[in-house]
Amino acid sequence: MLKQMLQTDWDRLANERLADPVNELEQSPYDTKLGLDMANDAKKVVAGSLNIEAFHKKYHSSLLGEFGNLFTQEPVKSDGSSSLKWGMVIDLQKCVGCDSCTVACKAENRTPPGISYNVVLEEEIGEFPNVAKVNLPMPCMHCDNPPCVQVCPVRATFKLDNGIVTIDNDRCIGCRYCIIACPYGARSYDFGESYEEEMLSFNDVTSPEYGIERGKREDRKTPIGTVRKCNFCLHRLERGEEPACVETCIGDARFFGNLNDPNSTVSKLANSPRAFRLKSESGAGPNVIYLK
Amino acid sequence: MALHAKTTALPPIGNFSKQFKWWIGILLVLFAVGGYFIIERLVLGLDTTNLSSITPWGAWIAFYIFFVGLSAGSFLLSTLIFVFGMEQYERVGKMALFTAIVCMIVALTFVLMDLGRPDRFMNALIHWNVISILAWEIHFYLVYITLLVTELYIAMREDLVRLRTHDTWRGMIARWLTFKNSKITEETKKRDHRWMKILGTVGIPLAILGVHGGTGALFAVVGARGTWNSGLFPLIFVISAMVSGTALLLAIYVIKQKVTKKPIDQEMVISLGKMMVAFLFIDLLMQFYEYLVGVYGLEDGHLQSMAIQMGGPYSWSFWGVQMFLGAVVPIFLVFYKKTAKNMHAILIAAILVVIGIIGVRFNIVVPSQIPPVFEGRPFGDYYPTLNEWMVSIGIGAMGLLIFTIGDRLLPLEESVDTTELEG
Numbered sequence A: 001m002l003k004q005m006l007q008t009d010w011d012r013l014a015n016e017r018l019a020d021p022v023n024e025l026e027q028s029p030y031d032t033k034l035g036l037d038m039a040n041d042a043k044k045v046v047a048g049s050l051n052i053e054a055f056h057k058k059y060h061s062s063l064l065g066e067f068g069n070l071f072t073q074e075p076v077k078s079d080g081s082s083s084l085k086w087g088m089v090i091d092l093q094k095c096v097g098c099d100s101c102t103v104a105c106k107a108e109n110r111t112p113p114g115i116s117y118n119v120v121l122e123e124e125i126g127e128f129p130n131v132a133k134v135n136l137p138m139p140c141m142h143c144d145n146p147p148c149v150q151v152c153p154v155r156a157t158f159k160l161d162n163g164i165v166t167i168d169n170d171r172c173i174g175c176r177y178c179i180i181a182c183p184y185g186a187r188s189y190d191f192g193e194s195y196e197e198e199m200l201s202f203n204d205v206t207s208p209e210y211g212i213e214r215g216k217r218e219d220r221k222t223p224i225g226t227v228r229k230c231n232f233c234l235h236r237l238e239r240g241e242e243p244a245c246v247e248t249c250i251g252d253a254r255f256f257g258n259l260n261d262p263n264s265t266v267s268k269l270a271n272s273p274r275a276f277r278l279k280s281e282s283g284a285g286p287n288v289i290y291l292k
Numbered sequence B: 001m002a003l004h005a006k007t008t009a010l011p012p013i014g015n016f017s018k019q020f021k022w023w024i025g026i027l028l029v030l031f032a033v034g035g036y037f038i039i040e041r042l043v044l045g046l047d048t049t050n051l052s053s054i055t056p057w058g059a060w061i062a063f064y065i066f067f068v069g070l071s072a073g074s075f076l077l078s079t080l081i082f083v084f085g086m087e088q089y090e091r092v093g094k095m096a097l098f099t100a101i102v103c104m105i106v107a108l109t110f111v112l113m114d115l116g117r118p119d120r121f122m123n124a125l126i127h128w129n130v131i132s133i134l135a136w137e138i139h140f141y142l143v144y145i146t147l148l149v150t151e152l153y154i155a156m157r158e159d160l161v162r163l164r165t166h167d168t169w170r171g172m173i174a175r176w177l178t179f180k181n182s183k184i185t186e187e188t189k190k191r192d193h194r195w196m197k198i199l200g201t202v203g204i205p206l207a208i209l210g211v212h213g214g215t216g217a218l219f220a221v222v223g224a225r226g227t228w229n230s231g232l233f234p235l236i237f238v239i240s241a242m243v244s245g246t247a248l249l250l251a252i253y254v255i256k257q258k259v260t261k262k263p264i265d266q267e268m269v270i271s272l273g274k275m276m277v278a279f280l281f282i283d284l285l286m287q288f289y290e291y292l293v294g295v296y297g298l299e300d301g302h303l304q305s306m307a308i309q310m311g312g313p314y315s316w317s318f319w320g321v322q323m324f325l326g327a328v329v330p331i332f333l334v335f336y337k338k339t340a341k342n343m344h345a346i347l348i349a350a351i352l353v354v355i356g357i358i359g360v361r362f363n364i365v366v367p368s369q370i371p372p373v374f375e376g377r378p379f380g381d382y383y384p385t386l387n388e389w390m391v392s393i394g395i396g397a398m399g400l401l402i403f404t405i406g407d408r409l410l411p412l413e414e415s416v417d418t419t420e421l422e423g
């Protein structure tokens, strides 16, 4: 008997589980017809017969009318720029200065001696007995107008659509102009040093940055002779993980998310009265925001 | 070492003075020693230097801007002759152009040494970032060198045509460089003259704005480094280029005349000396304002790097080399009655000015990179390593070799008839 069931029969059976769309939508306070139309068109988008921009264009104004302030999704821009801008918020009240982030970063990116994408600056302020210790963790700020990108003669360092400032180590000529120009000291030149003596097999992996497998770390082989810096763990973001420093932070002082989404945790924190940015007068527009 | 082969293969006739042989010998040795260190640097990378991520630019960058400055200065001096018709300096005209070319070759060699990946230097032409000053500079340098070579060729053309008939090495080079039917007529004279003027005129903005002003702008646009970040900075570069260019040509001229035992055009030397000091005064004035504005700006990083420049571990370079040797002594020598007309004294003044400008270049590049860009990060600590010095000496020797050989083989002096293969 089972063999006589056709594809459509199976589908009908499965569909019995589904709620009746009209019924279901009637129960919500919002427009039923809009919901049905959108669902239909969404199927077309999935099937590829309608493009996503047209979809957004068609519904954007009705959605705004229907949901008002609750509707926050930006329409996809046709020029290809995205509504995603990765940013980080670091709560200095929560930071205990343990340097775990620095260690996690070194382990994740296997940076050689002399290079650390993340540092924690420490300072004691005040006079005895009224003293306090200030810790300032600093990765690359992934600036809005990155001075490092302005000066690079070969366009080896550039800003991605998602806001991350990256380096193409296969193009970089190692002129170090970007190190000169970065107002935060976020960049380092790879002199080719290695931990091989302290740590066997350090050289086995060159640099896992940007998800590129380069094999053994050897003389004159990329990225040696080029400039390196924090890339917000782009390779981890691509597989849905937070940057290593954020994941590790023992005080949960670091937050990571989309600064263009007004509902994200980072956006809300970035708008809090405690928020400030380093060297905000420089015009670089850092996307690492601190809470004091 | 192709250069080596060329020199030793020169005329079999023993018409080289002992001095000349020593000179070439010493240069070859220096070049060979430098070459060893250059190879070491290429094999081991920048680990051979004392550079770090805090102080990423060092001696080689200082020498690079020094030589670009010399080149721009020499070229601008040549335009005084070829464009503005100051015939009194005619004697150094072609020499000025040739010096400008050699200095550019030396400057670019320094840049190449400084790149982390010299093998990728072509990227600067392939992937041009139009908002990067450095990218513009590289393009300007290439156009500038082409212009210099063309201009020098036209300036020498008549002499080369005349040399064609000579049965010497010079004659042979001349035959290579000119066409069989090249001739000198009133018409070609006019044409050459016009082209010299056109090229010189195009070259002036190119040298000022493109080559050396641009090199200054490369530093001036960096907002992160207070001491460089001013509009006056590129102008200071141009003026100090004029200072060093004039001084260098003055020195070359006097030394050459002395070595070849030919009469020195005293009037020209004295007037060039005065010109050099005039440029030096403008330079000092601009620097004074630069520091004055800096101090009143009260900006932390800026004050810190000025303090390091004038009172820190490099203050000997600022007060000793840049100010005392490079300014006070030469000004004194050029103006003091007893030395003002003495060729030796003016020669010493010119050499001191050139050395002073090397100090200026170091004082621009190094002290500004000692205080950290961000408060709390470590301070830099830079002093060139043996490798950096030896590579620099090697490249310098290479420049002098090219210069000496070129001077032998090309008619760089005002007229061939009086300068036939001297001893």
Ligand code: SF4
Pocket (backbone or CB within 6 Å): A140, A141, A142, A143, A146, A147, A148, A149, A165, A181, A182, A183, A184, A185, A186, A187, A229, A284
């Ligand atoms: S912090 Fe420095 S390296 Fe990072 S984007 Fe800004 S200028 Fe570039």
Ligand code: SF4
Pocket (backbone or CB within 6 Å): A151, A152, A153, A154, A155, A156, A157, A167, A171, A172, A173, A174, A175, A176, A177, A178, A179, A226, A227
């Ligand atoms: S060092 Fe590399 S990334 Fe930095 S400016 Fe030079 S070429 Fe660009």
